[in-house]
Amino acid sequence: MQAFYDRMASSIAKKSESAQRTLASAILQYVTTALHVLTVTELSQALHEEALGMLDFQRSIVDVCCGFIVINNDGYVAMVHHTAREYLLDGADRPFHVERSGAHKRVFLTCMRFLTAVGFRAKIDNKEQPVFLNYAASSWHAHLVATAADDGEVAEALNKFLSGRWVLTWIQVLASTDQLRVLIQASRHLSRYLGKQRQDDDYPDQRQIVVKRELARRWAEDFAKVVGKFGGILRQNPGSIHKLIPPFCPPNSAIYQQFGKLKDRSLVVSGFSSESWDDSLARLSFGLGNYATSISAVGAQIATLVPAGSVFLHDSSNFEETVSSCIKHGGRVYTMVSNRSATLLATYGYHTIKLWQTRTGNCKLSIDNLPSRPRPLALLFSGNDQSLLVGSDDRMIRALNLDPESPSWQTVADLEEPELEGHFLNSPNHMALDQKGKLVSVAYRGHPLSAWEIDGPVHIGHCWRTRDVLARGEVIEAVWHPHQPEILGLYIEGVIFRWRPYDDETEEFAAGASRLAMSADGSLIVTGDVRGTVKVFTTADFTNIYQLVSEDNVLGLAFSPDLRRFYDVRGNYGNVWEPNALLKYVEQQSKDTE
Numbered sequence: 001m002q003a004f005y006d007r008m009a010s011s012i013a014k015k016s017e018s019a020q021r022t023l024a025s026a027i028l029q030y031v032t033t034a035l036h037v038l039t040v041t042e043l044s045q046a047l048h049e050e051a052l053g054m055l056d057f058q059r060s061i062v063d064v065c066c067g068f069i070v071i072n073n074d075g076y077v078a079m080v081h082h083t084a085r086e087y088l089l090d091g092a093d094r095p096f097h098v099e100r101s102g103a104h105k106r107v108f109l110t111c112m113r114f115l116t117a118v119g120f121r122a123k124i125d126n127k128e129q130p131v132f133l134n135y136a137a138s139s140w141h142a143h144l145v146a147t148a149a150d151d152g153e154v155a156e157a158l159n160k161f162l163s164g165r166w167v168l169t170w171i172q173v174l175a176s177t178d179q180l181r182v183l184i185q186a187s188r189h190l191s192r193y194l195g196k197q198r199q200d201d202d203y204p205d206q207r208q209i210v211v212k213r214e215l216a217r218r219w220a221e222d223f224a225k226v227v228g229k230f231g232g233i234l235r236q237n238p239g240s241i242h243k244l245i246p247p248f249c250p251p252n253s254a255i256y257q258q259f260g261k262l263k264d265r266s267l268v269v270s271g272f273s274s275e276s277w278d279d280s281l282a283r284l285s286f287g288l289g290n291y292a293t294s295i296s297a298v299g300a301q302i303a304t305l306v307p308a309g310s311v312f313l314h315d316s317s318n319f320e321e322t323v324s325s326c327i328k329h330g331g332r333v334y335t336m337v338s339n340r341s342a343t344l345l346a347t348y349g350y351h352t353i354k355l356w357q358t359r360t361g362n363c364k365l366s367i368d369n370l371p372s373r374p375r376p377l378a379l380l381f382s383g384n385d386q387s388l389l390v391g392s393d394d395r396m397i398r399a400l401n402l403d404p405e406s407p408s409w410q411t412v413a414d415l416e417e418p419e420l421e422g423h424f425l426n427s428p429n430h431m432a433l434d435q436k437g438k439l440v441s442v443a444y445r446g447h448p449l450s451a452w453e454i455d456g457p458v459h460i461g462h463c464w465r466t467r468d469v470l471a472r473g474e475v476i477e478a479v480w481h482p483h484q485p486e487i488l489g490l491y492i493e494g495v496i497f498r499w500r501p502y503d504d505e506t507e508e509f510a511a512g513a514s515r516l517a518m519s520a521d522g523s524l525i526v527t528g529d530v531r532g533t534v535k536v537f538t539t540a541d542f543t544n545i546y547q548l549v550s551e552d553n554v555l556g557l558a559f560s561p562d563l564r565r566f567y568d569v570r571g572n573y574g575n576v577w578e579p580n581a582l583l584k585y586v587e588q589q590s591k592d593t594e
Contacts, residue, residue, distance in 0.1 A: 005087045009096035011066040023047075024064045024096075029103035030110075031069055032085050033146070035139045037076045045132040046110050104146035105154055111140035112157040121169045125239075129173075137173045141186035149196035159212045162219050168241050168259065171226065175238035180227050181317030187223035190216060195587065218254035221277060226255070228282030228576060231318050252276040279548060281565065282319040284574035286312050287326075294335070294556040295569040297520075298358055299342025302558075302567055304574055309333055311347060313358065316560065319576060324361030329354055337379035337388075346388055348376045353388070355402060367400065367407045377431035378440065391431035391440055397454055413457040415442060415450075420462070423447045432487070434480035441487050443475035449489065451501035463487070463499040466508045477516040481539070488525055488539060490516040496527065496542070509542055511535065517557040517566075523589070526566050528554025534568060536582065546581035562586065 012024045030038060030046055038046070044057055058071055068088070070080050079085045088098040114120075114136040123129050147154045161167055174182050194216055226234075230245050237244075246260035252275045253260075286292050286306060294305045301322055302314045309332060313325035333349045338358065345356045350373065355365040374392035382389045388400040389412070397413040417425055423446065430443035439460075442450045448462035463475075478489035486500045494512040499505070513527035513535070524545075528534045530553045536546040552570040559566045563586050565578045 001081075001083055002087070005084060006095060008066045008068055009088075009094050012064075012068075012096045015064075020064050023061075024066070025098070026106065027061050027065055028068060028088060028098050029106050031077055031079060032088055032098050033100070033103045033107055033143070034135075035142055036135075037078050038135070039131070040071060040075045040077055042132045042135055043077050045130050046107075048110075048113075101146060101148045101151075104143045105148070105151060108140055108143035108147055108154060109157055111136035111143065112161055115140065115170055116157075116161055116164065116166045120166055121172075124169060124173060124176075133173070134177065137170055137177075138179055138182050141182075141189035145189040145193045145196075147193075149193070155209075155212065158216065162215055162254070163258070165242070165259070167219065168246075168255075171234070171241045172238045175234035175241065178235070180231055180234060181315070183223040183227045184317050187220050190220040190223070191583075194220065215254060218252075218257075222249070222253050222255045224281060224578065225249075225253070225277045227318055228280070231282070231320065235320070250274055250276050279577050279579040280550075280575060281578040282576040284312070284314050284319065284567075284569075284576065286310075286572065286574070291571050292555070292569045292574065293571075295558050295567050295574055296336065296338060297558050297560050297567065298338040298345060299561070301342070301358060302574070302576070303336065303338065303345065303358075304556075304569055305333060305336050305347075307333055309349070311336060311345065311356075313361070316565075316576075322361075324356075324358060327356055327361050334376050335379060337381065339381040339385045341385075344381065344385060346379060346381070348379060348390070353400065365402060365404055365407065370409060377428060378433045380433045380435075380437050382437045389433060389437045391433060391442075393427045393429075395428060395442065397440060397457075413440075413452070413454045415440075415452055415457055415459075417442070417444075417450060418459060420447070430475055430478060432478040432480055432489075434485075435482050439480060439485060441478050441480070441489075443478060443489075445474050449475045449478065449487070449499065451487065451499075460501040461504055463497070463501070463506060466497075466506050476514070479516070479518045481518070482520065482522045484522075488516070488518060490514075490527070494529070496525075496537075498539075507542075511537075515554050515557050517559065519559040519563050520561055521563070524559065524563065524585075526557050526559065528557050528568055530554070532570070534566075534577070536566070536579075545585060546579050548577065548579070550575070563589075 012021060015021050026047060030043055040058055062069060062071060068080055068084055069077055071077050089100050091097060114133050144158065174180055194213060233240055246255050249256040249260055284304065286304065290306045290310065292304045292306045296303045300316050302316050304312045309329045311327040313322045314320065315322050329347045329349050331349045331351050333347050336345060336347045338345045343358055345358050347354050351369060353367045353369060354363055357364055374394045376390055376392055378391035380389040386402055388402060390398050390400060395415040396411060399410045399412050401408045419425060425447055426444055428442045428444055432441045438454055440452050440454055448464055450462055451460040452458065453460060474492040475489050476492050478487050480487055485502055486498060488498050490496055490513055494510060495508050496511045498507040511527055513529050515528040516525055518525050523539055524536055525539055526534060526536050532550045532552050532554060534548050534554060535544055537544055554568050554570060556569040557566060564582055565576055568575050
């Protein structure tokens with residue numbers, strides 16, 4: 001294939017007219033770096049002046065690219081093969097080469113040309129927007145982050161866009177096309193772009209550069225906050241971004257500074273509780289009369305359980321209920337769990353266990369519970385999602401075969417707890433399964449926490465308190481670390497502990513918490529208490545990296561998959577928090593692994 005591509009590349013390089021070589025370069029820059037396959041019309045509008053004068057645009061662009069691109073019957077322009085794209089982007093010593101950051105710069109500047117065009121808002125209001133505008137609105141930020149960090153032309157185009165009303169019209173476009181999630185992506189890409197820039201550049205106009213970077217930093221924060229705070233309003237009235245929303249934003253935000261304090265505004269807002277955005281990104285509503293007690297990150301959705309029989313699913317990018325919400329189990333529900341791919345959700349009720357498709361909210365399977373009605377304490381999908389591992393308050397581990405034709409129960413382990421002198425053994429109040437379904441911890445009231453290997457089963461040991469006072473305690477939360485055989489848990493009096501059962505090593509420290517959750521990678525835990533306080537700790541050394549105080553008792557907690565956020569539920573509502581402390585932690589972790 002290389003020799004074949006070399007001949008095609010040489011044909012472009014040897015074209016006698018420089019205009020044809022320039023056109024071929026422009027076309028291939030768009031086609032190789034576009035985030036999705038462009039239509040002929042989109043490419044024609046993007047090329048703009050380069051496309052003028054072509055009598056047969058489709059044939060011309062195919063001919064000038066010498067076989068690297070094809071146009072299908074639906075009018076989409078694509079590379080002849082994915083290896084052709086790799087050939088052009090990865091080989092600087094080839095006869096013809098597409099320089100990656102330069103290509104992204106071209107596409108970014110084209111997106112800015114459309115988004116800062118004269119009469120941009122009028123075209124939107126009159127529904128006369130060009131076809132390429134949708135691509136520009138949804139993708140400019142992804143091309144920005146792929147450009148060279150020190151490119152002055154890129155920086156100037158970005159500053160122009162963020163300094164004028166074009167940025168508000170862009171948000172209006174996203175709201176009117178149900179793409180508000182793009183604001184979250186743009187926020188992250190803009191932050192990454194700023195993070196690539198050197199802070200010690202010795203330029204004569206350094207002060208202006210700092211001002212422009214600060215403007216971009218504030219907009220990066222505003223993009224994310226606007227979705228969480230005003231997403232519902234924007235979806236109902238996209239045009240509200242121009243006059244109604246800016247006055248309600250914090251005085252130190254970019255959107256308020258530029259558009260919220262204009263002298264001719266008709267709306268005046270006073271009495272701000274804070275000069276800047278707080279760490280609250282959004283509040284989740286469950287409707288009147290619904291009292292939620294647990295929350296989970298289910299892929300790109302946030303699942304919240306109402307024990308009365310419902311599960312609410314919110315989109316984690318725009319925080320509105322998804323099309324699959326609300327899931328109605330029917331009857332009281334004890335707990336819920338999702339599979340690793342977040343495509344399935346199991347709800348365990350008093351009478352039935354039900355399996356749901358998270359994308360559609362359709363019930364895939366309903367199975368009657370055991371006649372003895374044991375209370376579920378731990379759930380885990382296993383066997384490539386073909387079975388559900390269930391730990392119950394009768395000290396049994398069972399596997400539920402999820403075959404729709406013949407679902408069945410099978411006993412996996414009977415945990416016959418060894419008797420301890422001076423301790424009364426009753427029914428378990430908590431169980432935790434590790435991610436592989438090989439280990440389980442079992443907690444009792446007034447009895448040390450137990451750890452088992454399920455295969456056997458084999459009793460590993462008991463977790464003894466490190467202090468004489470309250471030596472027995474009661475474990476109310478426990479979770480296995482995803483990468484090593486250790487348990488992090490919480491005693492009823494608010495003491496966090498770490499226990500390595502195979503080494504019989506225990507650590508404790510007082511945190512005053514009543515709820516605990518661990519991040520997917522095991523690096524962080526988050527705790528909450530009855531006073532509304534939430535704290536985030538590293539699991540390596542229990543360093544407290546963040547803390548907040550809000551109203552109402554914290555009933556459930558969960559981290560987002562990317563660790564940039566955490567969620568809590570407080571009965572009638574839930575919260576989405578995105579503190580800078582977590583963003584900095586994630587960025588530092590990324591640097592440490594590079």
